[in-house]
Amino acid sequence: MSVISVRDLIKTYEVGEVKVHALRGVTLSIEQGEFVAATGPSGSGKSTLMHILGCLDHPTSGQYFLDGRDVARLSRNELAEVRNRKIGFVFQGFNLLSRTSALDNVELPLLYTEKSLKTAERHKRAMEALKAVGLSERAHHHPNQLSGGQQQRVAIARALINQPSLILADEPTGNLDSRTSVEVMGIFQRLNMEHGITVLLITHEHDIAEYATRIVSFKDGRIRDDVQVTNRRDADTELASMPAIA
Amino acid sequence: MSPVMTTRIALKALARNKMRTALTMLGMIIGVSAVITLVGLGNGAQARIEAQIKAGGTNLVTINAGNFTAGGVRGGSGAAATLTIDDVEAIRKEVPNVQYITPGVNMRGQVIAGNQNWSTRVQGTDVDFPLIREWPIRYGSFFSTQDVNSAAKVAVLGKTVSEQLFGPEVDPTGQVIRVRNQPFKVIGVMGSKGQAGMGDDQDDTLFAPYTTVQKKLMGQQYIQSITLSAANADATSDVSNAVSVVMRTQHKLANGDPDDFTVRTQEDIAEIRTAALDTMTNLLAGIAGVSLIVGGIGIMNIMLVSVTERTREIGIRMAIGAKGWDVQLQFLVEAVVISLLGGGIGIALGFGMADLATRFWEFPTQVPPNAVAMAFGFSAATGIIFGFYPARKAAALDPIVALRYE
Ligand SMILES: Nc1ncnc2c1ncn2[C@@H]1O[C@H](COP(=O)(O)OP(=O)(O)O)[C@@H](O)[C@H]1O
Ligand SMILES: [Mg+2]
DSSP, X not given: OOSXXXXXXXXXXXXXXXXXXXEEEEEEEEOTTOEEEXXXXXTSSHHHHHHHHTTSSOOSEXXXXXXXXXXXXXXXXXXXXXXXXXXXXXOTTOXXXXXXXXXXXXXXXXXXXXXXXXXXXXXXXXXXXXXXXXXXXXXXXXGGGSOHXXXXXXXXXXXXXXXXXXXXXXXXXXXXXXXXXXXXXXXXHHHHHHHOOEEEEEOSOHHHHTTSSEEEEEETTXXXXXXXXXXXXXXXXXXXXXXXXX | OOHHHHHHHHHHHHHHTHHHHHHHHHHHHHHHHHHHHHHHHHHHHHHHXXXXXXXXXXXXXXXXXXXXXXXXXXXXXTXXXXXXXXXXXXXXXXXXXXXXXXXXEXXXXXXXXXXXXXXXXXXXXXXXXXXXXXXXXXXXOOOOHHHHHTTOOEEEEOHHXXXXXXXXXXXXXXXXXXXXXXXXXXXEEEOOOOEEGGGEETTSEEEEEXXXXXXXXXXXXXXXXXXXXXXXXXXXXXHHHHHHHHHHHHTTOOTTOOOSEEEEEHHHHHHHHHHXXXXXXXXXXXXXXXXXXXXXXXXXXXXXHHHHHTHHHHHXXXXXXXXXXXXXXXXXXXXXXXXXXXXXXXXXXXXXXXXHHHHHHOOOOOOOHHHXXXXXXXXXXXXXXXXXXXXXXXXXXXXXXXXXXX
């Protein structure tokens, strides 16, 4: 059974009199353990699809099955629970709480989890997540005291904290320099390969897409191409051969 | 999310905007402290009046000529000439549990001793008077039954009168004074009784046999009041009821006729005096209570601003799993924390102001515990009521719309 299965997904925004067709019929299946890169030019509907897949937005029409469950039938509260437990979302603009420490930001999803953990246990898990993205020393910094790459990693740690089975990342390397980009891709590859987490990653950079196992290309709200990656890049190997930053 | 976490998050959010939180609280602080102070002052004044009146003796019953409760013309005390000494005798004979009883005839008069001259209240009574009022004698003695029967021109001075005429710490017994130009022999001086309620100096009185006052000073047969003491405090209301019955028979009133006299216990008098004050206190507290509503609207206003400002935060929380209820609770708790904190500070401030009033103006204050409980409950309710709508608005946001909000 596919983790994600969408059929004839259409999303139309109405801006005043004008209709914007963000998605014009997308059909796509993603299996457990896949690492999929969604590429395409700006405005091709990638983020729109991502928000629908992340249970944040509803399609105008079409079907979406998540782990075999029809998402359209879920209540607001059930959707909140799915977002909390099953999906780790890494937003294009990070979407961290300002004036809140990295640690507290990472902990946040745990606060909204049904079975509540003790404070000490929450801290421990948040620290582990921060360590996994290499940011333990910055735990008590606020987002405005962190660089773009560091904020991105806080956002990733937050997405990991509740041990999701699916990670959705919207242009996670969009604002990063090339070395940091490789580091972040390394995190995703490790999550995918070592923990079997399904990853769907949006990028408009073709070289970044090659860290995935499969590339789906979008154009004008439709899928134009869907190919397996033959020569997959490996972030850890590349990092080892890169010169360390002084 | 657990209530503890929700509260902690709310406190953090409020701490981030200390100035705004403080200003929002101010409305609650002013409202609550005003209510507490006013209720404290009102209750204190009431308690003082009650204590003063009851100090006169809880077993006292007073009968005045005229009816003060029936509508229509209200005469001054004793204005109607309906009480006579026969009424006193009838009560003495027919009402059980009457310990002491005295008629009362009052007038004002000029008193002269040598070249000293003083205007005072002249009170005609029977020999029971000092026993009823438990009023000790300082010098000499009170007049006797014989003095009453013979309408003797003898006078017992209140402390103030004695001091005005003869100077302090002087025993004037045996001296002759002139009351309304008639010579009276001073046979005693009362001990000090002090102020009655409403600043009336009880020691500024001259006592004489009621017969003397009736015949020699006023030239009439009527009396203005009857004062009696019941055998004990518990018997007071029975005595007062029995007195009414006897008086109606005595005055030959038919069924349905209104009383032409008024019977009151000290308790009744205390109640009458404090009732007016009570109304005043409630009115003022009510007006102060309105400021609580204004405070509540202030909270609502700020919470609405806060929800709009933090739309993105709400979106982020929802995107990572917060349910509508979690968000609603968060904002509701913020509102309640503001109002409760404001209420708490207001209560403390109210106590402080009441205390200052006591200390600097010697005005007695008494804040009843239920007023504190009510102020606290009112604060919480204000927070919940005025925080509800903004919190609902926050909870109803669509996650994706909230996330996109700039
Ligand atoms: N909330 C919105 N209201 C109206 N139009 C929107 C909205 N969000 C996206 N769009 C439009 O939908 C199209 C697809 O946008 P998006 O999914 O963000 O593209 P991408 O992420 O691939 O750059 C664009 O033309 C964009 O302008
Ligand atoms: Mg996008």
